[in-house]
Amino acid sequence: MQKVTREMLIEKASALLAEGKVDRVLGWKNGEFSYDVTPFVFTDVESMKKDFVFGDFAFANFSKYLIKETKKSENKVLVFLKPCDTYSFNQLLTEHRFNREKVYAVGIPCDGMVDVSKIKEIVGDGIISVESGDLIKVETLYDGVKEIAKKDVLAERCVNCKSKKHVAYDELMGEEGEILDSNRFDEVAKLEAMTADERYAFWQNELSRCIRCNACRDVCPACTCEKCVFGNPNSGVENKAASNSFEEKMFHIIRAFHVAGRCTDCGECSRVCPQNIPLHLLNRKFIKDINAFYGDYQAGEEVGSRAPLTNYTKEDLEPSEAVNKEEN
Amino acid sequence: MQVNEYKPKIVAFCCNWCSYAGADLAGSNRLAYPAEVKVIRVPCSCRVNPMFILRAFQRGADGVIICGCHPGDCHYTSGNYYTRRRMALLFSMLDYLGIEKERTRVEWVSAAEGAKFAATMNDFVQTVTALGENKRLEDLRCKK
Amino acid sequence: MRKISLSNLDKLFALISEKAKLYLPVDGKNGIASFKLWEEGVQMSQALNTTRSAKDFFFPQTENLMEFKTEGKNIEIIDTRTEKEDFVIFGVRACDVKSFEILDRVFLSEPVDSYYASRREKGVIISLACGRPAETCFCKTFGIDPASPEGDITAWKTATDLYLKANTEKGEKLLASLDGITEACGEEAVEEQKKEISAIMDKLPLKDLTTDKFGVGKTKEYFNSPAWDELSSHCLGCGTCTFVCPTCQCYDVKDFNTGNGVKRFRCWDSCMYSDFTLMAHGNSRLSQKERFRQRFMHKLVYYPDNNNGMFSCVGCGRCLAKCPISMNIVKVMKTLGGKEND
DSSP: OOOOOOOHHHHHHHHHHHHHHHEEEEEEEEEETTTEEEEEESSSHHHHHEEEOOOOOOEEEEEEEHHHHHOOOOEEEEEEEEEHHHHHHHHHTTTTTTTTGEEEEEEEOOOBBBBBHHHHHHOOOOEEEEOSSSEEEEEETEEEEEEEEEESSSSSSHHTTBBOOOSSSEEEEEOOOOOOOOOTTHHHHHHHHHSSHHHHHHHHHHTTTTTEEEEEHHTTTOOSSOOOOOOTTTTSOOOOOOOOEEEEEEEEHHHHHHTTTOOOOHHHHHHTTOOOOOOOHHHHHHHHHHHHHOOOOTTSSSOOOOGGGGOOTTTTTHHHHHHHHTTT | OOOOOOOOEEEEETTTTTTHHHHHHHHHTTOOOOEEEEEEEEEEEEOOOOHHHHEEETTOEEEEEEEEEETTTOOTHHHHHHHHHHHHHHHHHHHTOOOOGGGGEEEEEETHHHHHHHHHHHHHHHHHHHSSSOOOOGGGGGGG | OOEEEEHHHHHHHHHHHHHHHHEEEEEOGGEEEEEEEETOOOOOOOOOOOOSOOGGTTTSSEEEEEEEEEETOOOOEEEEEEEOOOOOOOOHHHHHHHHHHHHHHHHHSOOOOHHHHHHHHHEEEEEEOSSOOOOOGGGGGGGGGGSOOOOOOOEEEEEEEEEEEESHHHHHHHHHHTTTTTTESSSSSEEEEEEEHHHHHTSTTTOOOOOOOTTTTTTHHHHTTTTTHHHHHTOOOOOOHHHHHHHOOOOEEEEESSSSSSSEEEEEOOTTSTTTTTTTTSSSSHHHHHHHHHHHHIIIIIIHHHHHTOOOOOOOOOHHHHOOTTTOHHHHHHHHHHHOOO
């Protein structure tokens, strides 16, 4: 696959800015270290040359930011979308969350993002710089430079990448990829194969770490309600630290349920969790079930598709069949 | 029969147009069903939000059952079809989290099926009694 | 100063455990270290920082305050506080120890928060010198020396031994009770480690960050700075930074209707949340910019204003590591402070 570099993206942006097609660019800005990349709106090429980055840590899925960004001006904003981001992009369009006319989307190929916590597991703390490549060069405070194969530190969601194909763009850079045969449901199947007691213990252990920071909700491109049920002081379950194990479970069940059928499996929830709770395993369970019960469905694959939970057939399976299917 | 003091708390969400009337019919036909079943009337089974079910468990329910019109008979044409999909996914998720799947149920009971209503409730109460108290989805603060 | 061989560490932990509950950082799954109760077989984590700070011990995420029960016209108020036993926390880093001082000024000044006070009284803190700071560390900016942390007892871990030195009466009492398995020693090894740590501190990427531009009386200078728009523009409004922060101290008090009584509890709250400071008339901070500004102004200006120039950040680096969009206090300080701080 042709690699798209930072310079190519800046060149593209400066051409579009010069043409007047767009007047700002939603991109990634470098931080203190190689891995702490922040979303940022650039308005000129000089600042892009100084601060714009693209590489192994350009995680942020910009689709959700478009809701706010498109309301700021009548002019178009340029956005760079990785293949997985384009699914969220379409899903938001399906839900009429932003004005497509105000966006100029450039699809960029992606060969996977790197999870810095996986690097830390190998080299420990003290990462001064990370140089991209198939072999990643990590400079550390304590052990000098270390080389790690990129495939060993790929983010979980990239290990199980579902698609290298862009489903939405105005212009595509590099070559178009394909929808992949991922193994993304393997972990879910593994859990399903456990006994109920084992599953309960597994989730109890994972969810008990939750501090209810709501980052999973706030980053989620499918969570775009103006007022969230968990932000409503009259609901009794508003944004506050979870008070016990019931609230932790309720929050995560409801969060996952609210995006069921709309979740594109972009993996942002698990990435941002400060406690490393594998939240994608909840979302993927719903996706797997939907595929099994109602036929394969990929949210965001096309604009305007009818979500499984706002649809039905007369022959749908009964709730009792849904759980007895995998009897153990 | 063994003397068992444990009586489960059951919440039954019943559609106004069918099973709520079915419960009525069961009553007027003098068909017995356990007093542990607390009926909550809803305008359609589709009104039941997953949060209702979790809240019921939080506040001490040991089992939650949703009763609606038979598929095809919804007063609002299609409400129960949505219920069917929603609850299939929710129940599967609860099972995935290791919460006993027998504690939740959906049944289609029409206004004419008083006997089915009573039989369903008897069966459900029996199932939940056998499971015992809800421990996996309880809120300790609500325990006496 | 006393020392004990690292091979006897378990004996030390066992001896402390006999007297009081002992908590120390333990590695969990997925690289998350957290403070756990020590039991036979529990290994101490090598991690520098626990994901959640040690403030949990004194200011827990949620805490039951009291309970009400009504019978007829009588209301019974039940004290439900749980902190009744002494406990020891081992392995607290210099930054986290300093955070207790910041929390103390809030909770122990009049009116004293009796819940916090009683936990503080019952807890003995054994700090641990920080031999391998992470790239995100900047405690030095706030005048903290990771080689000589405060606390009731200070510990240093070398390749072979653990050195212990008591700083307070509480610490002396605990250390004296461990005399049977520790031995008196000189301070050479500790001095050596202090030098090593000091050399590492000079290599950290954030070593030049200063607080010169912030502190008392800077409200007017920064409050209306145009930089806040840009800094906060992509803030998600989640509470990650506030909940992993060792010095964030905001909480909400809520009543929970249990169906057979009322439980009053408090839980952490976050100034980043849309319902923070919500009052009958609405919310005084309507935009995320205002909420974002509040957090950093509080750390860098308001708190120093009220506490003789003391900042309410300890440079632990947790928010640098955990913010979903990598926006953090260092970027705020560099942007507001201008080029010289870069």
